[in-house]
Amino acid sequence: MTVSDQSRLQQVLSDIRPLDAEIMEEAARRLDQLTKPPGSLGRLEEIAKQLAGIRGEVMPELTRKAVVVMAGDHGVCEEGVSAFPAEVTPQMVLNFLNGGAAVNVLSRQAGADVVCVDIGVNAELSHPLLRSRKIRMGTANMAIGPAMTRTEAEAAVMVGVELAQELAGEGYRLLATGEMGIGNTTASSALLAVLGATDPAAAAGRGTGIDDERLRHKQAVIRRAIETNRPDASDPMDALAKVGGLEIAGLVGLILGAAQSRIPVVIDGFISSAAALVAAKLAPLSVSYMIASHLSQEQGHERLLTEIGLTPMLRMDMRLGEGTGAVLAFPMIEAAVRIMKEMATFADAGISGASEREGV
Incomplete structure (x- = not known):
């Protein structure tokens, strides 16, 4: 590999950044507003937050x-x-x-x-x-x-x-x-x-x-x-x-x-x-x-x-x-994205939130 190639690899390593923490927090808030108990979808919710942080979007497109x-x-x-x-x-x-x-x-x-x-x-x-x-x-x-x-x-x-x-x-x-x-x-x-x-x-x-x-x-x-x-x-x-x-x-x-x-x-x-x-x-x-x-x-x-x-x-x-x-x-993984995009929030569905109602 040439010196130029070596520097390009070093550039790649330096280009890798942490996930977008602000977007992940926004994704977490949306997940908690969906018509389910908080965290009840387990790893799907963790993956949804990770994908949001990677792509910098609460509802990223992963179609291709x-x-x-x-x-x-x-x-x-x-x-x-x-x-x-x-x-x-x-x-x-x-x-x-x-x-x-x-x-x-x-x-x-x-x-x-x-x-x-x-x-x-x-x-x-x-x-x-x-x-x-x-x-x-x-x-x-x-x-x-x-x-x-x-x-x-x-x-x-x-x-x-x-x-x-x-x-x-x-x-x-x-x-x-x-x-x-x-x-x-x-x-x-x-x-x-x-x-x-x-x-x-x-x-x-x-x-x-x-x-x-x-x-x-x-x-x-x-x-x-x-x-x-x-x-x-x-x-x-x-x-x-x-x-x-x-x-x-x-x-x-x-x-x-x-x-x-x-x-x-x-x-x-x-x-x-x-x-x-x-x-x-x-x-x-x-x-x-x-x-x-x-x-x-x-x-x-x-x-x-x-x-x-x-x-x-x-x-x-x-x-x-x-x-x-x-x-x-x-x-x-695609299911995690669809949950974020397609599942109704408590407000959308007219359902009382978890703080107002037990067993939801």
Whole structure:
């Protein structure tokens, strides 16, 4: 990444501002005037206030929404850490582009677009709907050396930032993180181990469904990668470069770019949350722009969310990735907006307020 690019990333970080507290107070007052006991809609009310603070409007428009699926390959697959071969990554990218994956089905139901990005797939891909932003043909094997250079990691983060800016310019007002990359739970577990001070045995789970023996091997590979590369826990970009992934870096940038553009970003599962942790370390204020969609089956996911300070909306025992859990949360997030817009106040409905009447 050039010096100019480095300064642009620093500018993005400095552009991220706190939520609009005044608008959030106004949203809270409106919620308390609606025909319900105060706080009775629980998380929906919290989300409604958060969205108002993000967008600077009591009743924001979130009509155009997208899940961004970042795709990249991982050299650590050479160590046999996944139940699937690396060739599955480009095959699944084409499946996304042709509309046949789970995230496509759920996105169609939610009225959302799927934006698929090749940021580091180890194959030459071509498709009219593909956004090609390839930094390199997959990462190197982090078990024997850095996954990528710091320059490459920073460039990948800027890909995500610029994509968030593009989507904001195209009218998208709600984004979600998705990913595809065989081996990426290994990289995500390594990031959790480093940035979350977590033992690899607790950080790494079964990913695509590996057995006990391969799980122990995966944990050992992560330990070896950390010992070999010695990533600096106080420097999230160093950790991202040494034991992360290109698609993870792209999602880091997407989250930061969304926050810069004051757009809410829905965080999917384990891999997306690893990206969210890096983003949170780079820009703590970016956490206010994140909405955690669900708690996955991956054993380190709850630890990741706790480290970031996020509470998941759903518990569906999912572990697919792709952005599927995030897209499932879209209708609930939209419900929070509709409550604000469409629900009558006590005055509108001619109903006595809570202070005048018990049991309302």
